[in-house]
Amino acid sequence: MSLRSALTLRRGGHRLHWTDVASYAYLALGVVLMFGPVLWLGLSSFKTQAALLEFPPSLLPTSQKQVSVPGFDTPLPLFSVTMDDGSTRVLAQVRRVGLQAQMVDPADPGKTIRVALDKRTPLRETAFAFSNYTEPLRQFDFLLYLKNSLFVTIVATLITLLINSMAAYALSIYQFPGRNVAMVGIISTLMIPITIILVPVYLVITWFGLVNSLWAVILPGAATPTGVFLLRQYMLTLPRDLIEAARMDKASEWQIYARIVLPLTLPALAVLAIFSVMWRWNEFLWPLAVLSKSQSYTLQIGLNAFQGELQTQWNYLLAMTVVTMLPITLVFVFLQRFIVAGIANTGVK
Amino acid sequence: MRQSDAARRTTRPDPWAAAVRLLDLPMRAVQRLIGERRMPYVFLLPNVVFFALFVFVPLGISFWFSFTGGSALFPSQRPYVGLQQYGYLFDCGSVLDPSSCREDHFWRGVHNTAFFVVVQVTLMVLFSLVTALVLNRPIRGRAFFRAVYFFPVLLSPVVVALIWKWILQRDGLLNAAITTLGGQKIIFFIDPSWAMFWAIFVSIWAHMGFYTLILLAGLQAIPGDLYEAAEMDGTRPLRALLRITLPLLWPNMIVVIVLALIRGVQTFDEVFVLTGGGPGTATLMIVQYIYETAFANQSQNFGLASAASIVLGVVLFVLTLAQLAFNRKRDAT
Numbered sequence: 094m095s096l097r098s099a100l101t102l103r104r105g106g107h108r109l110h111w112t113d114v115a116s117y118a119y120l121a122l123g124v125v126l127m128f129g130p131v132l133w134l135g136l137s138s139f140k141t142q143a144a145l146l147e148f149p150p151s152l153l154p155t156s157q158k159q160v161s162v163p164g165f166d167t168p169l170p171l172f173s174v175t176m177d178d179g180s181t182r183v184l185a186q187v188r189r190v191g192l193q194a195q196m197v198d199p200a201d202p203g204k205t206i207r208v209a210l211d212k213r214t215p216l217r218e219t220a221f222a223f224s225n226y227t228e229p230l231r232q233f234d235f236l237l238y239l240k241n242s243l244f245v246t247i248v249a250t251l252i253t254l255l256i257n258s259m260a261a262y263a264l265s266i267y268q269f270p271g272r273n274v275a276m277v278g279i280i281s282t283l284m285i286p287i288t289i290i291l292v293p294v295y296l297v298i299t300w301f302g303l304v305n306s307l308w309a310v311i312l313p314g315a316a317t318p319t320g321v322f323l324l325r326q327y328m329l330t331l332p333r334d335l336i337e338a339a340r341m342d343k344a345s346e347w348q349i350y351a352r353i354v355l356p357l358t359l360p361a362l363a364v365l366a367i368f369s370v371m372w373r374w375n376e377f378l379w380p381l382a383v384l385s386k387s388q389s390y391t392l393q394i395g396l397n398a399f400q401g402e403l404q405t406q407w408n409y410l411l412a413m414t415v416v417t418m419l420p421i422t423l424v425f426v427f428l429q430r431f432i433v434a435g436i437a438n439t440g441v442k
Numbered sequence: 443m444r445q446s447d448a449a450r451r452t453t454r455p456d457p458w459a460a461a462v463r464l465l466d467l468p469m470r471a472v473q474r475l476i477g478e479r480r481m482p483y484v485f486l487l488p489n490v491v492f493f494a495l496f497v498f499v500p501l502g503i504s505f506w507f508s509f510t511g512g513s514a515l516f517p518s519q520r521p522y523v524g525l526q527q528y529g530y531l532f533d534c535g536s537v538l539d540p541s542s543c544r545e546d547h548f549w550r551g552v553h554n555t556a557f558f559v560v561v562q563v564t565l566m567v568l569f570s571l572v573t574a575l576v577l578n579r580p581i582r583g584r585a586f587f588r589a590v591y592f593f594p595v596l597l598s599p600v601v602v603a604l605i606w607k608w609i610l611q612r613d614g615l616l617n618a619a620i621t622t623l624g625g626q627k628i629i630f631f632i633d634p635s636w637a638m639f640w641a642i643f644v645s646i647w648a649h650m651g652f653y654t655l656i657l658l659a660g661l662q663a664i665p666g667d668l669y670e671a672a673e674m675d676g677t678r679p680l681r682a683l684l685r686i687t688l689p690l691l692w693p694n695m696i697v698v699i700v701l702a703l704i705r706g707v708q709t710f711d712e713v714f715v716l717t718g719g720g721p722g723t724a725t726l727m728i729v730q731y732i733y734e735t736a737f738a739n740q741s742q743n744f745g746l747a748s749a750a751s752i753v754l755g756v757v758l759f760v761l762t763l764a765q766l767a768f769n770r771k772r773d774a775t
Contacts, residue, residue: 316492
């Protein structure tokens, strides 16, 4: 194992060294620890309420088989029972009495058989409870929260792209008095996160009469120093001749921005769009402060309110957590390259 | 067929082009009015208005609020009380003992946040460094492993907290593992130490991928011939790590540490959803104190919340200055 391949990414291509084994072991542990919990959430979200209450929990969404037996109102749970003579039979349990269970043969429900509890094992079947997903969307307001989240994410991202690209255009293409002041002013807002101006932003939103409106969530974060910075860096690399040529052709400054500069800035706009979607979809503290009526909850706030209720309905909660996670997961799967490049270039997320 | 395709292409409405044309009329008029050279101000205007309304004006109001009392939201109805709010915040027998303070929750928040930040940042930077070093080795499937570590970064704090709440609950996966190994069930969130442990664990889990990515980018920027030269001199790998890799990675480490500190001081979301600040006030952070003082309590004490915000702001300001100083030093060398 050469030193170079031990410390850099170049492949040595020799036998496995103990450091290789250690590396793969570390990474395998990482996969279990980082991805396992998400997988567990996904599997659990398909379990029925009864299966979720089982302890210890089963890995896959399984539940005990049940059978309707004539003469009994509710379906009875099925067990595989070892009889005294050593044979096994499939019996349905009527009730438990002390250390014994009263069971019946589904084919012959007239006769009650007494079985010791430790002689029976539950019969299991895989059962996906898709109702975990459909019920909360119908019974509770999750469909509304989903719509609110989509509205906030889409509208906020469009506004963010528009106003930040306009500012970046001004700051990259033109030389004008006050340019540096504007740059410093915009960059300095990086130092003022929402956590320290929570109350006064709430006041400004109240002034506009927007409390409990989705616009209260959309507007405050629309102008972002990260966005201006990212787009400006990209626009600075555009060839100036194009712009001069357009000006010769009597294009207005607005046309130069909208028809020439913006289309050329698409890669940077895509990165900002992905960031903005992530920020907006996941935003929590500010919506929590400004949205107090449940009609205007976003998914994050709705989910938090739902989990805070006294009787946590885990089956619905887990499914809705998956729904909340899904769009970001799709963004990640398809656009990971852009996200990684964006973070490496700007050092923000 | 071909013709109709072509026809559709020419007549298909392009909303962007239409919007551009629509907006071109007023923008052209503005340009004629103020001249081409003043147009950048027009392009800058929307952003400046947003920053003014939602950052700079609020920052000013925040200072003003911290010198006023009462429970009214509008500044004109709030009486000036001077330094009273700050007086309340710092009215302490000893700042080391929150229960001796008038605003004991604020100081609990300060203590919890300080402990949280020190432990979380240390461990997270350490794990990120190890992970980045491992990912920088000649391993197969690096893109996959990098993605696995990075994925939780994108999840919302609510989702992160719920994933772990589900695993850590009384009858959850972890307790199943513990009982299988012969242990007793632990109810984690009624024990202050366990609650803090999991708050730190979960926030490391959620954020370390981000810092790993930055450190990995730094590692990949280290020129390979340095290692070649070291190898020719017969340098051992460990020595190369200590003498080449870590010194050259140091600037990135500083960035990562300061960024993690700035984020850590503002910790709220995951911990709030995971523990609610409890049990009692065991995991209550400063930002939760600010949020609850302003919005969740009956009193709606905006003045006190603003004063606490300003104190937090000063801490963040100092951290940011430290970052800028380090950046300048790095750029100079």
